[in-house]
Amino acid sequence: MSTVAASGSIRRRLTLQLAAIAVLLSVAFFLIVRGVAEQAAGQTQDQILAASATSIADALRSEKGQVQLELPYSALSMLGSVSEDRVFYRVAIAGRTLTGYDDLPLPALPEATGEPVFATFDYRGEPVRSVTLSRNVSIGERPVEAVISVAQTRLFLGAIRARTSTIAAAVGLAFFAVAVSLSLWAAHSALRPLERLALSVTRRGPKDLRPLRAETPAELVPLVAALNNFMERLRASLARSEDFIAEAAHRVRTPLATLRTQAEIAYRRVERPENRAALKEMILAIDESSRSAGQLLDHAMVTFRTDHLETEQLDLGELACDTRNRLEPTAELKDIGLELELPDAPALFEGDPILLENALRNIVDNAIKYSPPDSLVRIALHICGGDYVIGVCDEGRGFGTGDLRRMTRRFSRGTNVEDIVGSGLGLTIADEVARAHGGRLELARNKGGKGACVSLVLPRP
Amino acid sequence: MRLACLATALMAIAATLAGAAHAFETEEERRFPAARPGSELRVISTADTAVFTPIILAFQAENPEVAVTYVTASSRELMKALYEEGAQFDLAISSAMDLQTKLANDGLVRNYSSEATARLPAWARWRNQVFAFTQEPAVLVLSKSAFADLPVPTTREELIRLLRDNPERFYGRIGTYDVRRSGLGYLFATQDSRNTESYWRLTEIMGRLGARLYCCSSDMISDVSSGRLALAYNVLGSYAEAQLHENENILIVEPGDYLNVMLRTALIPNTARNIEAAGKMIDFLLSLGTRPELTRKTGLPPVDPSVFDRNNAFRPIRLGPGLLVFLDRMRRETFLRSWVSSIEQ
Numbered sequence: 001m002s003t004v005a006a007s008g009s010i011r012r013r014l015t016l017q018l019a020a021i022a023v024l025l026s027v028a029f030f031l032i033v034r035g036v037a038e039q040a041a042g043q044t045q046d047q048i049l050a051a052s053a054t055s056i057a058d059a060l061r062s063e064k065g066q067v068q069l070e071l072p073y074s075a076l077s078m079l080g081s082v083s084e085d086r087v088f089y090r091v092a093i094a095g096r097t098l099t100g101y102d103d104l105p106l107p108a109l110p111e112a113t114g115e116p117v118f119a120t121f122d123y124r125g126e127p128v129r130s131v132t133l134s135r136n137v138s139i140g141e142r143p144v145e146a147v148i149s150v151a152q153t154r155l156f157l158g159a160i161r162a163r164t165s166t167i168a169a170a171v172g173l174a175f176f177a178v179a180v181s182l183s184l185w186a187a188h189s190a191l192r193p194l195e196r197l198a199l200s201v202t203r204r205g206p207k208d209l210r211p212l213r214a215e216t217p218a219e220l221v222p223l224v225a226a227l228n229n230f231m232e233r234l235r236a237s238l239a240r241s242e243d244f245i246a247e248a249a250h251r252v253r254t255p256l257a258t259l260r261t262q263a264e265i266a267y268r269r270v271e272r273p274e275n276r277a278a279l280k281e282m283i284l285a286i287d288e289s290s291r292s293a294g295q296l297l298d299h300a301m302v303t304f305r306t307d308h309l310e311t312e313q314l315d316l317g318e319l320a321c322d323t324r325n326r327l328e329p330t331a332e333l334k335d336i337g338l339e340l341e342l343p344d345a346p347a348l349f350e351g352d353p354i355l356l357e358n359a360l361r362n363i364v365d366n367a368i369k370y371s372p373p374d375s376l377v378r379i380a381l382h383i384c385g386g387d388y389v390i391g392v393c394d395e396g397r398g399f400g401t402g403d404l405r406r407m408t409r410r411f412s413r414g415t416n417v418e419d420i421v422g423s424g425l426g427l428t429i430a431d432e433v434a435r436a437h438g439g440r441l442e443l444a445r446n447k448g449g450k451g452a453c454v455s456l457v458l459p460r461p
Numbered sequence: 462m463r464l465a466c467l468a469t470a471l472m473a474i475a476a477t478l479a480g481a482a483h484a485f486e487t488e489e490e491r492r493f494p495a496a497r498p499g500s501e502l503r504v505i506s507t508a509d510t511a512v513f514t515p516i517i518l519a520f521q522a523e524n525p526e527v528a529v530t531y532v533t534a535s536s537r538e539l540m541k542a543l544y545e546e547g548a549q550f551d552l553a554i555s556s557a558m559d560l561q562t563k564l565a566n567d568g569l570v571r572n573y574s575s576e577a578t579a580r581l582p583a584w585a586r587w588r589n590q591v592f593a594f595t596q597e598p599a600v601l602v603l604s605k606s607a608f609a610d611l612p613v614p615t616t617r618e619e620l621i622r623l624l625r626d627n628p629e630r631f632y633g634r635i636g637t638y639d640v641r642r643s644g645l646g647y648l649f650a651t652q653d654s655r656n657t658e659s660y661w662r663l664t665e666i667m668g669r670l671g672a673r674l675y676c677c678s679s680d681m682i683s684d685v686s687s688g689r690l691a692l693a694y695n696v697l698g699s700y701a702e703a704q705l706h707e708n709e710n711i712l713i714v715e716p717g718d719y720l721n722v723m724l725r726t727a728l729i730p731n732t733a734r735n736i737e738a739a740g741k742m743i744d745f746l747l748s749l750g751t752r753p754e755l756t757r758k759t760g761l762p763p764v765d766p767s768v769f770d771r772n773n774a775f776r777p778i779r780l781g782p783g784l785l786v787f788l789d790r791m792r793r794e795t796f797l798r799s800w801v802s803s804i805e806q
C-alpha cells in the first residue's frame with residue numbers, strides 16, 4: 001500500500017485566508033473608527049473655537065470713537081469646559097492689536113465673507129488650532145475691520161485619539177479573535193462531509209465495492225460519482241477476470257480429462273519400461289494441471305459466494321467425515337492414512353455447506369499433497385471456548401522458515417516446496433471461507449515433530 | 462501679606478533682602494538649612510514666612526537633605542519675577558489663581574504628576590501644572606460691638622438692606638480690598654461681579670458710605686477687632702479664623718447666597734532646577750489634609766471635597782482659561798473704571 005503525499009491542507013489554507021481577511025477587516029475597522037473619532041473631535045473643537053470667537057466679536061462696540069471690548073467670561077471659559085488646553089486670543093483693529101496675545105499669528109482672511117478661517121500651527125512651543133474671523137465695527141461714520149482670532153492647543157484631540165485608539169484597538173482585537181475562532185470552526189464544518197466520506201470509504205471491507213450512499217454535499221457529488229463509477233468499473237473488471245479464469249479453467253479441465261483417459265489407455269498398452277515411465281510422468285502432470293484448474297474454479301466460486309452466503313444449519317462433524325471419505329482414495333494412492341477425531345455431540349453450525357466443504361477439502365488435500373508416503377494425516381474437531389476448531393495435521397515437511405501469515409495470500413507458497421507443483425490457492429480459499437463465516441485460519445508448525453497444522457476456526461453460534 | 466502677629470521665634474535667620482539683586486520686589490527671604498547635605502529648594506510664595514514655617518519644618522523632617530530658601534513677594538511681583546524676568550525658582554505658591562493660571566496657560570510651567578496629584582478633585586488642579594492645596598473662603602468679618610443691636614446679615618442682599626437702613630452707623634466704618642492694589646481683592650471682586658447682580662449695588666453703597674480700602678486681609682481684621690471698622694467685606698476666612706482665638710470682638714459670617722473660595726495653588730516653573738524636591742513639596746502640600754496639627758499651626762484649611770455636602774453655597778473659583786478673562790488688559794481697565802466710579806463718590 002502506498003501513502004499519498006499531502007500537498008498543503010484545505011483546512012489550514014481556509015483558516016489562514018479567513019484569518020487574513022479578519023486582519024484586514026480589523027485594521028480597517030481600527031483606522032475608520034479612529035479617523036471618524038478624530039474628525040468628530042476636531043469638528044467639536046472647531047465649533048467651540050468658532051463660538052468663542054463669535055462671542056468676542058459680538059462683544060465689540062464703539063465708544064467715543066474707540067473700539068471697546070469687554071471680553072465675555074464665557075468666551076474663554078467655554079474653551080476650558082471640554083479640556084485643559086491652553087487658550088490664546090487676539091483682537092486686532094486695522095492691523096493693530098487691541099487686546100490679547102500680540103504675537104498670535106493672524107492668517108490671511110478672504111475678502112469680507114464673514115466665514116471663520118481655521119488653521120493649525122505651532123505657537124509657544126505647542127501645535128494649536130486657531131479660528132479667525134472678521135467683523136466690521138463702526139467708529140463714528142466709517143466702519144473698521146476687527147479681526148478676532150482664538151487659538152487652543154490640541155491636547156484634547158490627543159487624549160481623544162489615545163482613548164479611541166485604545167477602544168478601537170481593543171474592539172478590533174476582539175473582532176479578530178472572534179473572526180479567527182469562527183473561521184476555524186467554519187473550516188472544520190466545511191471539511192466535515194469530506195472527513196465523513198473518507199471515513200465511510202476507509203471503514204469498508206476489502207471486497208466491498210458497492211457504490212457510496214453517504215449524504216453528500218453538492219460540491220462533493222462529482223467526486224463521489226467518479227469514485228462510484230470507478231468502483232463499478234473495478235467491480236466489473238474483477239468479475240470479468242474471475243469469470244475469465246473460471247471459464248478458462250473449465251475449458252482446460254475437460255480436454256485434460258480426455259487427455260488423461262487416453263494417456264491411461266496408452267499406459268496400459270505400452271510395455272517398454274521407459275515408455276511406461278514417460279506416460280506415468282505425463283499422467284501425474286495432467287493430474288496436477290486439472291487439480292490447479294479445479295482450485296481456480298473453486299476460488300472463483302468462493303469469491304462469488306462469500307459475497308452472497310447461502311447459509312443453512314449443518315453438522316461440522318458430518319462435514320469432516322464426508323470430506324475424509326471423499327479424499328480417502330487419493331490418500332490411499334500415496335499410502336497415507338486419514339485419521340478422524342470427532343466429539344460425541346453433533347457440532348451444529350450455521351454456514352454455507354458448499355464453501356465449508358470446499359475449504360476443508362482444500363486443507364486436507366494440501367496435507368495429503370505435502371505428506372510423504374506412508375504417513376498419517378489427522379483431522380480433529382474440537383470445541384475450544386467459543387469456537388469450533390477443525391485441525392488438520394500432517395507429518396510432512398511443514399511450512400519451512402517463511403512468514404506464516406503470508407501463506408494465505410493468493411498464489412503464495414511456502415519457501416520449501418519448489419519441487420512440488422502447486423497453485424498456492426488452497427489455503428487462500430480456506431482463509432476466505434473462514435473469514436466469510438466470521439472465523440479465521442490458523443497455521444502452526446506441528447508441535448513435537450515435523451509437519452504442519454492448519455486449523456479452521458469458526459465461532460460457535 | 463503680612464501676618465506679623467503669627468511670627469514665631471523660629472524666624473531666627475530671617476533676612477529681608479528687598480530686591481537688591483532683582484528687578485522684582487521681594488518682601489522677605491529666609492533660608493532653612495538642611496540637616497544633611499543635599500539639594501536646595503527655592504520657593505517663591507505670597508504666603509508669609511511665619512505662616513509657612515511649620516510646613517517647611519515638617520517637610521524637612523521628612524526630607525532632611527533638602528534645604529529650603531523661602532522668598533515672599535506680592536502676587537504681582539511673583540508674576541513679574543516668573544513671567545517677565547524668568548527668575549529661577551523651583552516652586553511658586555500663590556493665592557492669585559488667575560496669575561497662576563496665566564503662567565500655566567502661557568507655557569511657563571512644568572508638568573508634574575504623582576499619586577497625590579491624581580487624588581485631587583478635578584476642580585483643584587489644572588493641566589497637571591497648577592495644584593490647589595488650600596481652600597480659603599472670602600467672608601464677612603463683623604465687629605460684635607457694632608452689631609450688638611442689629612441682625613447679622615447672612616446674604617449680600619441682607620447686607621445691602623442693612624447698610625441702606627443704617628447709613629449713619631456704618632459711614633466710614635466699612636472696609637474692603639482696594640482691587641487696584643490687591644490681586645486677591647481683584648480676584649474676589651471679579652468673581653463677585655460674575656456671580657451676582659447685587660455686587661455692583663453693594664459696591665455703590667459701600668462707596669456712598671465712605672468705605673476704607675485696604676491692601677490686605679490682616680489689616681482689615683485688625684481694624685475690625687480694634688473697633689475702627691464695623692464690618693469688612695471679602696476678607697480671607699482663614700486669616701480671620703486665626704485671629705478669632707485672640708480677639709473676642711470679631712464675628713465671621715460666611716455669606717449664604719454664595720461663598721467665593723480661593724484655592725491657594727503651587728506650580729513648578731520652567732526655570733526650576735530642583736524638580737524632584739519641588740515635586741516632593743507639592744506632594745507634601747497636598748497631604749495637608751492628613752496633618753491636622755499643621756492646619757492648626759498655619760490656619761490654612763486643606764482641600765476637602767466634602768465641604769460641598771455641608772455647604773451648598775460653597776463655590777471654589779474655577780481654575781482654567783475663564784480666569785484669563787479678567788486679566789485681559791481691556792477687560793481689567795473696564796472693570797476698574799466701573800469699580801472706581803462706584804466706590805469713589
